Amino acid sequence: MPTSNDAIQDLEDSKKALEDQCAAASGATLLKLLLSIQHIADEVGAQEESLLATAAYVPQTDPFKTVTVDARAFVATLHSIKAAFAALGPFLQAIDRILTYIK
Amino acid sequence: MSPLRFGPFVLLAVVTVGCQSIPTGPAQNFVAASNSLAQAESDYFDQLQAASDESHVLLAGAIYVQGGPKFSTIAPELTKRDDFSKAKAVRMAVMAQLQNYAQQIAAITAAATGTWIADDAKSVTTNLTALLKDQRAAKVTSQQAGLIQVAVEQLASAIVSSVTARNLQSLAEQARTPISDIATMVTQDNANIESDNFAPGLISDQQTAMIAILNAIYADPRVNSSQRFAAVMAWHGWKPSLVNKGSDISSALANLVTANDALAAGQPFSAGELASQAAAVAEQALATSSGAK
Numbered sequence: 001m002p003t004s005n006d007a008i009q010d011l012e013d014s015k016k017a018l019e020d021q022c023a024a025a026s027g028a029t030l031l032k033l034l035l036s037i038q039h040i041a042d043e044v045g046a047q048e049e050s051l052l053a054t055a056a057y058v059p060q061t062d063p064f065k066t067v068t069v070d071a072r073a074f075v076a077t078l079h080s081i082k083a084a085f086a087a088l089g090p091f092l093q094a095i096d097r098i099l100t101y102i103k
Numbered sequence: 104m105s106p107l108r109f110g111p112f113v114l115l116a117v118v119t120v121g122c123q124s125i126p127t128g129p130a131q132n133f134v135a136a137s138n139s140l141a142q143a144e145s146d147y148f149d150q151l152q153a154a155s156d157e158s159h160v161l162l163a164g165a166i167y168v169q170g171g172p173k174f175s176t177i178a179p180e181l182t183k184r185d186d187f188s189k190a191k192a193v194r195m196a197v198m199a200q201l202q203n204y205a206q207q208i209a210a211i212t213a214a215a216t217g218t219w220i221a222d223d224a225k226s227v228t229t230n231l232t233a234l235l236k237d238q239r240a241a242k243v244t245s246q247q248a249g250l251i252q253v254a255v256e257q258l259a260s261a262i263v264s265s266v267t268a269r270n271l272q273s274l275a276e277q278a279r280t281p282i283s284d285i286a287t288m289v290t291q292d293n294a295n296i297e298s299d300n301f302a303p304g305l306i307s308d309q310q311t312a313m314i315a316i317l318n319a320i321y322a323d324p325r326v327n328s329s330q331r332f333a334a335v336m337a338w339h340g341w342k343p344s345l346v347n348k349g350s351d352i353s354s355a356l357a358n359l360v361t362a363n364d365a366l367a368a369g370q371p372f373s374a375g376e377l378a379s380q381a382a383a384v385a386e387q388a389l390a391t392s393s394g395a396k
Contacts, residue, residue, distance in 0.1 A: 009300060015311065040304030041158035045185035048301050052190035057291040059197055063281030064204040067274055071207030074270045078214040081263060 012040075125264050126271055129365035130212040136362050137205035140285075140355035141198035147348035148191035151296065154305040154344040159183045161312035168319045194292075197285060204278065208271070208366075215267040275367035282363055289356055293349060302346035309343040 062068075163180035296302050320326050320334045 012300060012304060012307065015307070040301065040308045041155055041162060041185070042183070044301060044304070045155055045159075048295070049185040049187055049190065051295060052187060052292070053193070055190075055193075055288075055291065055295070058193050058288050059200075059281070059284045062200045062203075063197075063284045064200045064278070067277040067281065068200070068204040068207055070277065071204060071211065071274050074267075074274075075207055075210045075214060078211065078263070078267070081266075082214065 125212060125215050125267050126366055127212055127216060129362050130208050130271065132358065132362035133366060134205045134209045136355050136358035137198075137201050140352065140359055141195070141202055143348050143351035143355050144194050144198055145191070147346070147352055148187055148194065150344065150346045150348055151302065151305075152187045152191075154302070154309070154346050155185045155187065157344040158305050158308040158312070159185070161309050161316070165312040165315040165319070168316050194288070197288065201281075201285065204281075208274070211267060211271065215263050271366050272368075275363050278363055279367070282360060286356060286360070289352055293353075296346075297349050302349070306343045306345060313338060313341060313343075 159180075163177070163183065166177055166180050317334060317338055320331060326334075
């Protein structure tokens with residue numbers, strides 16, 4: 001893996017060590033040393049970008065596909081139950097009319 | 104009106120005993136956690152991009168202020184950029200898939216908890232009352248009609264609630280694996296962005312570059328005190344771009360898992376057991392009615 005913990009930690013450690021060493025030095029010396037360090041963004045950013053864009057651990061297909069299809073099917077079932085239940089009213093009305101005629 | 108006539112309605116009303124209720128709370132929590140997770144993932148990669156861009160700009164700025172041997176060596180620094188848009192896009196695709204599923208969960212609870220059951224029960228019993236009156240086989244009092252309505256409503260609610268709860272349990276069990284995939288993704292992203300010090304390093308870079316710029320200005324004898332004051336004021340109002348949404352992702356993921364576990368829990372639905380209970384009560388009701396004659 002290009003963005004190893006050790007590599008980045010080394011950069012951080014180097015920066016800290018230089019800052020400590022240059023604490024008592026002139027500003028120009030500190031600036032020169034600071035800018036001589038390859039910083040995180042420059043050193044690791046492109047590799048990190050590549051790693052995150054191609055990470056094998058990111059699901060490449062829809063892992064929820066099956067369960068989403070099942071859930072959608074059940075939503076349809078619920079609406080069918082609703083429709084069937086709503087149909088009971090007119091059904092009873094129809095029987096009511098028939099009974100009125102044959103009385 | 105014979106008491107026996109209401110035997111079936113007594114049965115209907117009692118069928119609700121032992122039925123499951125719809126796990127509305129966990130379902131709502133699941134949807135909310137899905138949305139929170141998607142938002143946190145989006146914000147996190149936006150933060151990462153902003154912090155990376157800021158680091159490059161400030162580093163380039165520090166080199167520019169210091170001055171180099173040739174501008175041509177500085178110019179490439181000014182255009183450096185790492186693009187995390189593809190990394191964000193693939194994670195947003197996964198989040199969209201999660202939210203597609205969460206929308207179905209929301210649709211299930213909405214369809215199962217609407218007022219349509221009560222409304223339709225009222226319609227059915229109104230017609231049933233008219234039917235019984237027309238037959239002149241019985242006179243149904245308003246109180247009895249109300250009982251019928253309640254019984255029909257409760258039966259329908261019991262059916263819908265039990266079937267819904269059972270299906271939500273089944274769906275939640277199925278969802279464990281894809282949620283686990285997302286958890287793996289979050290863990291690995293955290294390892295590659297946070298634990299390896301990349302995100303904290305971006306912030307450190309910004310601060311270092313800013314100090315380097317201030318130092319260059321301070322060390323330049325051509326800069327007067329007024330210009331130095333302006334530089335200090337600019338520094339005073341400056342804050343590094345942070346990458347701190349990682350904890351929001353962890354929190355939302357934990358809520359998602361908790362909500363899904365709650366959906367998967369609950370008592371298993373047994374139609375056979377329900378029918379046995381109903382039959383026992385019906386027999387008891389019939390025996391009581393016969394005895395009353």
